[in-house]
Amino acid sequence: MNLLDLLRDRLGLSGTKCGCEIGECGACTVLLDGEPVNSCLVLAPQIAGRQVLTVEGLAPEGGLHPLQESFLDHDAAHCGFCTPGMLLSAKALLDWNPRPTEGEIRRAISGNLCRCTGYQQIVAAIEKASAS
Amino acid sequence: MKPFEYIAVHTIAEACDALAAHGAETRLLAGGTDLLIELRRGSKKAPRVVLDISGVAEMAGIAESGAHITLGPLTTHAELARSELLREFAPLLGEAAAAIGSPQIRARGTVGGNIMNAAACADTVPPLIALGATVALQSKAGCRELALADLFVKPYQTRANADELLTAVRFPKPGPGARSAFIKLGRRNALAISRLSVAAMLELGKDGRITEARIVPGAAFPTWQRVTEAERLLLGEMPGEPLFASAGRKVSEEMIKATGRRWSTEYKEPGYLRHHQWPAAHAHSPRQHEPARPPAGPPGPLGHQVRL
Numbered sequence: 304m305n306l307l308d309l310l311r312d313r314l315g316l317s318g319t320k321c322g323c324e325i326g327e328c329g330a331c332t333v334l335l336d337g338e339p340v341n342s343c344l345v346l347a348p349q350i351a352g353r354q355v356l357t358v359e360g361l362a363p364e365g366g367l368h369p370l371q372e373s374f375l376d377h378d379a380a381h382c383g384f385c386t387p388g389m390l391l392s393a394k395a396l397l398d399w400n401p402r403p404t405e406g407e408i409r410r411a412i413s414g415n416l417c418r419c420t421g422y423q424q425i426v427a428a429i430e431k432a433s434a435s
Numbered sequence: 436m437k438p439f440e441y442i443a444v445h446t447i448a449e450a451c452d453a454l455a456a457h458g459a460e461t462r463l464l465a466g467g468t469d470l471l472i473e474l475r476r477g478s479k480k481a482p483r484v485v486l487d488i489s490g491v492a493e494m495a496g497i498a499e500s501g502a503h504i505t506l507g508p509l510t511t512h513a514e515l516a517r518s519e520l521l522r523e524f525a526p527l528l529g530e531a532a533a534a535i536g537s538p539q540i541r542a543r544g545t546v547g548g549n550i551m552n553a554a555a556c557a558d559t560v561p562p563l564i565a566l567g568a569t570v571a572l573q574s575k576a577g578c579r580e581l582a583l584a585d586l587f588v589k590p591y592q593t594r595a596n597a598d599e600l601l602t603a604v605r606f607p608k609p610g611p612g613a614r615s616a617f618i619k620l621g622r623r624n625a626l627a628i629s630r631l632s633v634a635a636m637l638e639l640g641k642d643g644r645i646t647e648a649r650i651v652p653g654a655a656f657p658t659w660q661r662v663t664e665a666e667r668l669l670l671g672e673m674p675g676e677p678l679f680a681s682a683g684r685k686v687s688e689e690m691i692k693a694t695g696r697r698w699s700t701e702y703k704e705p706g707y708l709r710h711h712q713w714p715a716a717h718a719h720s721p722r723q724h725e726p727a728r729p730p731a732g733p734p735g736p737l738g739h740q741v742r743l
Contacts, residue, residue, distance in 0.1 A: 304436070305436075326471075326539065339538050340543050341539045343471065343475075344468050344471040345471070346464060346467055346471060348443065349464075349467070392539075413538065413624070414536070414540065414626060
């Protein structure tokens, strides 16, 4: 069983999305010890002793994470399928590099496909969240 | 996913014991970026045992010892891409690693997996062969070291026996006169599999003439090899564009000699001509060029890439 199925089917954490299951689309991105990974490519037992952050763990109780607020403000979520993965790739970037350039933002989300927005709003949302 | 037996090991000795017992029916799991796709596909050759070596601490990390750099096979592409040591001694390897897949793939995929999977498009292999890398293969019976260039039989097949484990990748530190470059041609910038690549290393003597040249194309020949015919053109010459153009032409000719004219020759042939400036334009003498920015975090920079 891969980490994606463990999260969605065993733990009921359906915020992590199942897209291509071959590591191409990034919909299943989670942070493993702070690094973005495709959860479809991690065998479940490989997370033993390690920390996994899914979109469910991003926001504080009853609130939103600054990145989520910024995505809302910029209409960066359309159908929303790529959003959880986008948010986690963006969080990993900002944790390592709090003031990224636009090019660095685009590289950081280069493993996350979005078929709605054309990425402009997403890049703007991450840029704004990094500045605030 | 077909059912399989899962075994996790934490030392090289444990891994060798497990391989001695189940080697032929075992697949090794490190970063999983290739294996998980295969397991999901459920091919006929589905392994009976998946041996998880990702927790073998002695096989992780990059170390400098005397005149050599040693890479643990579990070193991820992200770690290669952000390594200060590689930036200093082997920038072409860090650049190649930075151009692999996506940030997510680079965080998981390992240099050992890239080598042992032996896909013709493996991006760390041409730079490592250009660096003169050797690999250590360990089994219960002992350890042997061979040149990386001699490891491969054909795409997806190596000379490692079923009970052998890749435990180290080593290469000598290039001298102060070394220049290197890695260039990759992909269909787009992210998640692009190399259609064609080249790693090149030059050593320049005190008079500026080329004293040593190593040119290793990727995704061009059935297995990786140095193109000695092209290298020979460079020896004793001063670096410069017309010279590199003739070397590029030679690489194209040798590729076509080895593979014949295939559907992809149409773009691969000019590929080596158009980028004839490679070792010169991207010559990288780390002691003279300090990186413009401190190393980024996990989402490393893209390497030199050229789009079709």
